[in-house]
Amino acid sequence: AQKVTQAQTEISVVEKEDVTLDCVYETRDTTYYLFWYKQPPSGELVFLIRRNSFDEQNEISGRYSWNFQKSTSSFNFTITASQVVDSAVYFCALSEPPRDTDKLIFGTGTRLQVFP
Amino acid sequence: DGGITQSPKYLFRKEGQNVTLSCEQNLNHDAMYWYRQDPGQGLRLIYYSQIVNDFQKGDIAEGYSVSREKKESFPLTVTSAQKNPTAFYLCASSPITGSNYGYTFGSGTRLTVV
Numbered sequence: 001a002q003k004v005t006q007a008q009t010e011i012s013v014v015e016k017e018d019v020t021l022d023c024v025y026e027t028r029d030t031t032y033y034l035f036w037y038k039q040p041p042s043g044e045l046v047f048l049i050r051r052n053s054f055d056e057q058n059e060i061s062g063r064y065s066w067n068f069q070k071s072t073s074s075f076n077f078t079i080t081a082s083q084v085v086d087s088a089v090y091f092c093a094l095s096e097p098p099r100d101t102d103k104l105i106f107g108t109g110t111r112l113q114v115f116p
Numbered sequence: 117d118g119g120i121t122q123s124p125k126y127l128f129r130k131e132g133q134n135v136t137l138s139c140e141q142n143l144n145h146d147a148m149y150w151y152r153q154d155p156g157q158g159l160r161l162i163y164y165s166q167i168v169n170d171f172q173k174g175d176i177a178e179g180y181s182v183s184r185e186k187k188e189s190f191p192l193t194v195t196s197a198q199k200n201p202t203a204f205y206l207c208a209s210s211p212i213t214g215s216n217y218g219y220t221f222g223s224g225t226r227l228t229v230v
Contacts, residue, residue, distance in 0.1 A: 043226075108158035
């Protein structure tokens with residue numbers, strides 16, 4: 001069965017701390033895609049990253065980095081030197097087979113609160 | 117700029133009324149989706165459509181109806197049969213390529229029953 005688990009419901013940190021949001025997935029596909037979205041208080045989900053299952057290289061974009069490990073079926077998201085503007089709900093998502101539908105399965109989200 | 121427009125941003129409904137939430141996209145995406153989000157919870161799929169004049173039920177379709185008469189438009193009607201309609205509703209769209217480029221989301225409609 002396809003499933004995305006975000007075990008951390010809510011995380012609170014103080015500004016400048018590093019924080020890692022966990023994402024564990026299950027899939028029967030050999031080729032699949034993983035995503036992270038950010039939902040700020042305004043409500044709209046904003047795309048952060050898309051990762052192909054064949055590309056296990058870690059990715060860094062400014063203060064954001066992603067660690068993809070197929071061996072543990074995890075796609076964790078780290079924010080370095082967190083800022084108040086990072087406060088949001090973060091969703092991890094997985095492509096749902098059959099892939100020709102382009103549907104996604106979402107985790108339940110992790111609420112990150114960054115305090116000044 | 118291309119994107120998804122949801123309207124209205126806030127909507128109030130009286131008990132027993134049907135209301136329709138609008139979702140329009142100019143991205144030329146084939147697929148469109150409606151999600152419901154309750155406070156502190158994740159996204160639950162209501163309906164989705166991958167082609168004009170066709171749509172499928174999601175996980176929580178009861179009390180909702182949709183139509184897809186045009187590629188650009190996917191309105192959601194919350195009927196009086198929906199027992200607890202107060203929630204945040206998100207519309208999304210995606211191209212269908214087999215390479216899963218992910219969804220583009222609208223800014224949402226917050227529905228409150230009064």
